Amino acid sequence: MTVNSASTSFVDRHIGARREADVDAMLKAVGYDTVDSLVDTAVPKDIRQDSPLELTAALSEVETLTELRKLAAKNKTAVQMIGQGYYDTVTPPVIRRNILEAPAWYTAYTPYQPEISQGRLEALLNFQTMVQDLVGLPIANASLLDEATAVAEAVLMMRRANKTAGQKSGAHDGKTVLDADCLPQTIAIVKGRAEALGFEVEVADLSEGLPDGVINGVVLQQPGVSGRVFDHSEVIAAAKERGALVTVAADLLALTLITPPGEQGADIAVGSAQRFGVPLFYGGPHAAYMAVQKGLERSMPGRLVGVSKDSTGLPAYRLALQTREQHIRREKATSNICTAQALLAIVASMYAVYHGPEGLKAIAETAHGHARTLATSLKAAGLAVRHASFFDTVTVSVPGKASDFLAAAEAKGINLRGIDADTIGISTDEATTDAVVADVLAAFGAAVADAGSDAGTDFRLDAAVERSSDYLQHPVFHTHRSETQLLRYVRKLSDRDLALDRTMIPLGSCTMKLNATAEMEAISWPEFASIHPFAPDSQTEGWRELIADLEAQLTEITGYDQVSIQPNAGSQGELAGLLAIRGYHHSRGEQQRNVCLIPASAHGTNAASAVLAGMKVVVVATAADGTIDHADLNAKIELHKDALSAIMITYPSTHGVYDADVREVCDAIHAAGGQVYIDGANLNALVGLAQPGKFGGDVSHLNLHKTFCIPHGGGGPGVGPVAAKAHLAPFMPGNAADPANGADGTPISASKYGSAGVLPISWAYVKLMGGRGLTDATKSALLAANYIAARLNDFFPVLYTGEGGLVAHECILDLRELTAKTGVTAEDVAKRLIDYGFHAPTLAFPVAGTLMVEPTESEDLAEIDRFITAMISIRAEIDQVAHGDFTLADSPLRNAPHTAAAAISTDWNRGYPREQAVFPVHSLKQDKYFPPVGRIDGALGDRNLICSCPPLSEFEN
Structure with a gap:
């Protein structure tokens, strides 16, 4: 591994411990003269590759961004009116810059350590509340991966839940029925899952009623991919009568105007939050959602934020029902989903916070109004509009002329959906303007119809599907309407959290390393972010x-x-x-x-x-x-x-x-x-x-x-x-x-x-590093992990090692013997690390009672040593428990983490001084992170599952 005395290249800046003196110090601790000799011992010779990676030489940041600009220029931006589950939207700049592009949000880890995740957990709880209110169901998650796979998860959930509910009717063995107006990609995904698991799927036009046979579950789309909106209550009631469960895939923006699925009797609602401020991103990443009736929450996939209390009784957020995680339930898990789309769910939730119910409804009404104008005008021009009741999508019959009209629209910079040779779909959205409507009509040889035309009355939503219930009534959706207030709210939440922008996150298995700004920069460029996944190939060459x-x-x-x-x-x-x-x-x-x-x-x-x-x-x-x-x-x-x-x-x-x-x-x-x-x-x-x-x-x-x-x-x-x-x-x-x-x-x-939208990050990383830089990064990660293992082994024994007593890129610290002697658990150490300003290592995986540490290659020696110092200091506190200096119950370990409120409390009566509690090492006196809550009661959170935002008064002392 080449080592430079001065950082001159991106590789040198990406790899933290790159200076020769630092590398030498780490090697000395590990007992090797060179990095290559360490690698040669650790990595079995019979798996080593024969030759270096054949990749292009490393580029500078300027060169990489120049190449990305060239690729972006090969994409053609257009007015996207294709629909089919993807819509243009306006990401408020305050959200784009301060969440989507802000390292305090994008470098955060999954909130398994809730005390240092209260900001992102609150934002995710806002997402859940937004979904619950809009779909009319009491429990929602945060979040799933995309709409089609969310429907597939709902189908599998209906099959699980109906094993008992459908015994009498036999529905637990029945088929799954999908409405023919579901998104095509949804139908394909569900059929694929069904083929692997061996159950029957039937696609039918459910506006004509249910098909014959035993039915386990039904999936409806509202609005349908054709734009059709119809009253689902009768088909839902019929399905229930036959022992089936019902899922509705619903458009959240449409639900500001349309009766929500829960009010029509649906058991499950799923869909995408993409049009709540999340760019098209050429297909993803987009946050999907799922909401369910009570009784189904314990088999619901994805993550669920609930409310518990901390050690002082203060309400505190946490991920609930964590025993559903796959590393515990394994083959009995209800889903294989491990990650979510948290960052995108947070963007969508803040979009709702910013606009509030009135703002969302106004956006929906504008999109609906533009769709009605299109339908009215096309009808006046003699074209047949397929549906009289729709939200934002107009399907128009153009016998034999679809390709002509699509080409005419594309010539005006507008993409429409070609359904077949005789049919076109036109979807309006937040970005649609009067001028766009006029251009679309001109492509069809039509003009905007007279506002007083009688044809306009044909395209109102049916009264039976118009929403009458309120939504988004929690104060959070009425408080942050000015940009100033939203900016401060976003900052307040991010300040509650610990992310990679403030500290090393030494998680084994999860590799929390540098996400360089140059790598991130291109993802929000319009030439990448505004491209529809079904745009013509002629517009997506760069992608x-x-x-x-x-x-x-x-x-x-x-x-x-x-x-x-x-x-x-x-x-x-x-x-x-x-x-x-x-x-x-x-x-x-x-x-x-x-x-x-x-x-x-x-x-x-x-x-x-x-x-x-x-x-x-x-x-x-x-x-x-x-x-x-x-x-x-x-x-x-x-x-x-x-x-x-x-x-x-x-x-x-x-x-x-x-x-x-x-x-x-x-x-x-x-x-x-x-x-x-x-x-x-x-x-x-x-x-x-x-x-x-x-x-x-x-x-x-x-x-x-x-x-x-x-x-x-x-x-x-x-x-x-x-x-x-x-x-x-x-x-x-x-x-x-x-x-x-x-x-x-x-x-x-x-x-x-x-999730194409984030691929420029990895593309840039590989270009910036080149084959040699990528190899050096691997070697550096090995050195860092073995350095930590060597330095901490006398304090916390390393559980597993390979050749030469070495580890790979991470090491497992075994606390089980210490726990047996003192009662101090790995969780106590994890919580105490918060007081030192660190996120905990991976707790209790893959072995209970252990911590798995991974420093990655991007942490420098000073930060690694700061972590080692913290762990050695914590071991000294464990020894204090062993020696009887204080009891475990009255120790800084069991009472960690310590909030600022606890530190300044007038009734401090603990067996250790305040300074040890909050400043266990001297360097913290200048730079100190205080968690907003004390240790959270996890069991209480699971017993008292609360999934909607509690009133703000609950958080007052």
Whole structure:
């Protein structure tokens, strides 16, 4: 690894411990003379790649942004009136700059440590409240990945919930019925999930009533993709009578004018919050939502924010029902979804906070008014408008002339939806103006009809579907209307949190590293952000070139033959890879191969994904040293050899070690006719050193939000590309919007390129680093992790090590013996670290009673040493408990974290001084983070599930 004495390149600025003196100090602590000798010992020789990565040389920030500008210029911006689930919107600049582009928000981690996440949790609770109010259901999550996959989750949830509710009618075994007016991509996604799990899906026009047969669940769309709005109450009642549950996929903006699904009797509502200020982003990332009737919340996928109390009785937010997380429930998890779209949900929630109910309704009324003007004028011009009741989408019949009118509109800079040769769809939105309406009509050879035309009366919403109930009545949606007030509200919330912009986040498995500003800069450029996912190819050349280039770079890095960036989360990449394996076996006539072996130490989503892919999970034991138990592996292979489909392994292992036997494991599976899935969550320990596609893997998913610098955003966006060998390539994800286009594989996400909007980040990262820089980053991550392990091992023993006593990119600190002696838990240490200004390491995963630490390559030695100092100081406090200086209950560990209010309280009567509580090390006296709440009662939060915003008075002392 080349080390410079002065930082002159991007690589030097990305890698924190880059100076020669710092590297030498770290090497001395680890006991090696060079970084390469450390790497050569840690990484098994038989998996090392033969040659350096064949990537272009590293570019400077200026050069990279210049190249991005060239790509952006190849895209053509247009007025987007395609609809089909995606609409133009106006992101208020105060939200764009201070949330979407603000590191305090986009570098935050998932709020598993709630005391340091109160700001983002409040914003997410606002999102839930917004959804609950608009859809008319009592419980909502925050959030899901996109609308189509949210519908698929609802379908699976209806099938689970109806196992008991439908016993009498037999509906628990019945088919799922989708309205023919559902979004095409939704129908494709649901059919794909159903095929893997073996249940029937029927598509029917539900405005004509329910089809015959036993029905488990029904999915309606409001408004339909054609624009049609009709009263769902009768079909919902009929479905209930037949023992079915009902989901409505609903447009949140339309629901300001239309009767909400909950008031019509629906059990579940799902949809997208994209048009609440979130750019089109060429298809994503966009926050989807789900809301349910009471009684369904414990099987609801995604994240749920609730309200508990802290140690002083102050109301405090937390993620509720966390036992549903996949790393606990594994193959019994209700969903494989691990991440969310938190950053985009926060943007959408602030859009609602800013506009309030009156503002949202005004936007909806304007869009509806423009649609009515179009329909009235087209009808006056002699064209047939298909539906009389619609919200924002007009479907017009133009026999044989669709291509002509589409071309005429495109010539005016407007994209319309070509449904078939005889039909066009036109969708209005917040960005539609009178001038745009006039241009659309001109493309049809029509003009704006006289405002007094009688035709206008034909296109009013039916009275039966007009909303009469109130929504967004909580004060938060009425308080922050001026930009000044919203700016201060956003700042207040971000100040409550700890994100990567203020401190190292040493989370093992989750790789919280630098998200460089130059990498982030392009995502909000209009040439990237304002492109509709179904825009003509002639307008998206830059996007498609960037994506193809990124896929090629990832192919080279991983050693596979093909990459698809469609999956919009790591869990979805897992599912895509397993479905590719399933498709491969089926193509060979080996449908019986459905057993998936999963080591006991694996990421929890692995088992849940295998179940969703229609596989049977068989757990392989872990040996005492953390490796796979080969006796058990061989026994399971022999037992299931005729049914063996795959094994899922994580490499380096979930224990943070390069297992030396990985080739042996791969060979054994291949010999039995199975495929090897290598979970790429830890790819940042391999880049430039070893390629999973060349040491035994058949397919892997990658986490661009880990290894390749897309920020976590408080729990999303994520991108989880799937990489495969050539024999699996035909089964890679297909295009949900056009399932016949290109691939035979099952579509995974609603749009062909998933969360394309954040791909410029990873593209830029690879260009800025080059092959040599990426390899140096991997080596530096290994050095940093081993430095921490060496420095802390005498205080908190490192649980697992590999060759030479080394770890990979992370290490597990074992507190179990200390807990047995003193009662101090890993959670106590996690909470005490808050007082030192740190986010905790990963708590209790993959081993209960431990902390998993990952420093990443982007932390410098001073910050790493600050963390080590904090941990050593905490160990001294544990020793004070052991020596009886104070009891555990009266210790700074059990009472952590300490708020400012607690520190200045006049009734301080604890067994340790205030200074030890809040300034345990001297440096904190100048720069100190105080959490807004004390330790939160997690059990109380689960027993008292509150999902709507409490009144502000609840937070007053």
